[in-house]
Amino acid sequence: MAQYYSDFVMEHFTNPRNVGELEDANGVGEIGNAKCGDIMKMYIKVEGDRIVDIKFKTFGCGSAIATSSIATEMIKGKTIEEALKLTNKAVVEALGGLPAHKIHCSVLAEQAIKAAIADYYKRQGIDPTPIVGEIQDHHEEACDI
Amino acid sequence: MAQYYSDFVMEHFTNPRNVGELEDANGVGEIGNAKCGDIMKMYIKVEGDRIVDIKFKTFGCGSAIATSSIATEMIKGKTIEEALKLTNKAVVEALGGLPAHKIHCSVLAEQAIKAAIADYYKRQGIDPTPIVGEIQDHHEEACDI
Amino acid sequence: MDRLIYVDNAATTRILPEVLDKMMPYLTEQYGNPSSLYSFGQNARQAIDEARDTVAKYLNCRSDEVFFTSGGSESDNWAIRMAAHMLEKKGKKHIISTAIEHHAVLHTLNALEKQGFEVTLLPVNEYGLISIEDLKNAIRDDTALVTIMFANNEIGTIQPVAEIGKICRERGVLFHTDAVQAVGHIPVDFSGMNIDMLSLSAHKFHGPKGVGALIVRKGIRLPSLIEGGAQEKGRRAGTENTAGIVGLAEALKLSCEKMDEVIPSIKAKRDRLIEGILKTVERSRLNGDPVHRLPGNANFSFEGIEGESLLLLLDFKGICASSGSACTSGSLDPSHVLLAIGLPHAIAHGSLRITLSDDNTDEDIDLLLEVIPQIVSQLRSMSPVWEKIVKGEKYE
């Protein structure tokens, strides 16, 4: 049977890892909007400089859910510094590729993680911008980022 | 098996009646030209006011040959007056119909007979025009008549 | 997956075995070119002539008004583009259509706009119906063409085609209808409804893919979109797809002959599905008109979830459904049809189209009623949007 997505994407889509809310999260980031059809919300729990736990909730297409799942897996247990190095390319590679017009989902995942880390810093009273950089979000006018 | 022409047309095409030259013809008419892809030549033998024999030679498509054949059959043994009443419509009807763009073949047959009768009158020193009328022939510019 | 539950019959349909049987000779020994003089070619010619008569019979038009094409898209493009070019010469550069047409119509209109045509897209109400008053008001002296679909491919809404036809005829404006979703499913009466041009596509009514027709009222000198040989009376060039044409006619015949019997039975199944879903799934709604609706069509929106992931999970259960037009699956924007009936973007994203055929059984409906609510709540449980809805928060 042929599939729209690769087996690996489907595996992460149908059995997403780290799905749900994190009660004791100390950083929460949300990216995207319902108008564009994709929202990713990431909950992280940082201890020291390490992301000891991470969960996500995602509204979106199969690849949005799959990238959320794999991205959280790639981040969990990593230091913030390592997490900030996660690029959307790495996420796509980890999934074994995505259809061309679904690449934006991996960008969302990267940005959602950055948003959660930025939130963590903000809660610590630290300006996140020098560390995390600007976070791109969907704009009303253009759903593609 | 479906056919381009009706069975009756095919019958006259494959077994054309009265084909050939008439040695002792006293009227010969030729209509059409090779450029247009249709030439009919009719030989008649008139005795008294009656066409006692008729033969044709035709260069042209299946319907040209079939209309020549049936037209000669319809004329043979008839008086000149009767022969002049033969219309292309009657020829088409006798054949049980022709494809629309082949109707011109029946006009050729009608005209070829008129031409042969006109030739007969000319040979008798009689001006044929008042009796036979104008004979339409293919013009160089337009192959359809 | 045990069994395939195919409920995407608006996307395409199964070729009926009887239809394929009729096609087979023309895919095997009867391969003659219908334009050839010899009997072997004339056999194919005869089959095409008979197919033309069949189409004419079931759509109530003349045989010489039927022109075979490669499908609905070609028919739409041909009718609209070439009618526009024909009437442009008379100074008519205005076209009226609706906001919910298929892309084959809308994109053709876009192309014409770039060439200087003015296009008025009539709005539709919450059920997807145009207003006859709007149409009357939109017609101008320079209106070349009204093109309004017979029935919508996403929400199944059926337009008042006979009324539209009457008005266009009275006002002397050409009327084309994209009847791709209607033909073979509901009664279509070309002459009786005062239609000037009508598009249809065989694969939407259990015929083969890649063949359709444009019906053009006698007297309309529509220029060719595809020029060349003398096929289709010189109006549509290209060696005829004999097998496809024969299949189209047979499928149309079978669909029309059993229509009276099939419509109530499909409707009953569909209505049970609609009632069941709306009752079991909170914050769900039916899109499209409850009454003026294609018999097999059910289109739902579920708040808080996104359609593609819904489809993928249905696929896992062997259920083939759609989240809008199958043609637009490359796009990120929610369906223009759902937006036109006033759905907010976020809700439009969460739509599901189920389109039944005569093949679908009561067991299929049972399964859908079991599986859809499960999947919806599974997706909602991981949806940040649903979280907001539950908390009574605003979301766009």
Next chain:
Amino acid sequence: MDRLIYVDNAATTRILPEVLDKMMPYLTEQYGNPSSLYSFGQNARQAIDEARDTVAKYLNCRSDEVFFTSGGSESDNWAIRMAAHMLEKKGKKHIISTAIEHHAVLHTLNALEKQGFEVTLLPVNEYGLISIEDLKNAIRDDTALVTIMFANNEIGTIQPVAEIGKICRERGVLFHTDAVQAVGHIPVDFSGMNIDMLSLSAHKFHGPKGVGALIVRKGIRLPSLIEGGAQEKGRRAGTENTAGIVGLAEALKLSCEKMDEVIPSIKAKRDRLIEGILKTVERSRLNGDPVHRLPGNANFSFEGIEGESLLLLLDFKGICASSGSACTSGSLDPSHVLLAIGLPHAIAHGSLRITLSDDNTDEDIDLLLEVIPQIVSQLRSMSPVWEKIVKGEKYE
């Protein structure tokens, strides 16, 4: 009639059983819409992707340069009409073609002329070949497109396509070739021959009718002829004819793989036919180039007779042949191709085209060599033109 001797393979060909076998799943259980997300649709998607790769492989182009269409006529219309409109915007309104193109090209050019384009039709020599010098001289600063057929459908003459491609590339002019009669019959190398756009049609090489392709070099932003859904990367709308596309690819593969073996064997049969006819039938001639010629093509003229009646009598013997393009059988004018190579009207009327395929046997040739001379003399015996010829009289 005992047996059918089909020698009209330029009109259309038999679908090979292997090709139909490959098509059958897509005419039966695998009916999913290739644009649908679910696996059932993706099976069809995959089949189309594979077909595209196959076409790319055998024509030496990229897969993303292959666009499936409904046949040769659509491909020709699309390439020429839309390239013209695209380049018109850059002020280029001149098109170069030849006097012997298929009507799908010539009629499209006529339509463009009415829209203000200027068309130069290159003449051909007595063998049907264009002169490269003429082409070079015809190219102007405002030349938008050169469209020259790869091989002629009536007389089989093969143009120097690689040379034409080289010149067009050097001069920066788009080059389209109607390769409908070439593909699957002789080697065609899209990239190597510097072709920009190429039309092909499956039913000319033992594939199904109603499916073809246009190959468009990457980077050329050819606008769509058929607008609508996102099929074919948004360049050619319409639900894909999966079975047809799969059949096209399989037929191309089979034809190309056995080409090296088939060409000499067909040529040998054809040459025996040509020699035999020219020797037995007085006042007969071969039309087309003796060397640069499609392997299966033999085109004769017989003075003093007319082609249609010749075909009908051949049909009676079970022989399917043609007297020019099958598409033009509605016309009274002799073939524009035969006139372009300088035949007088009267002789052009008396032409016979025999086009062999791999199916034809040595016995078929024997029969043709027996029957054709018989029928020619039967018709001559009742021809007033032949009478004149025999008497040495003039005839036009």
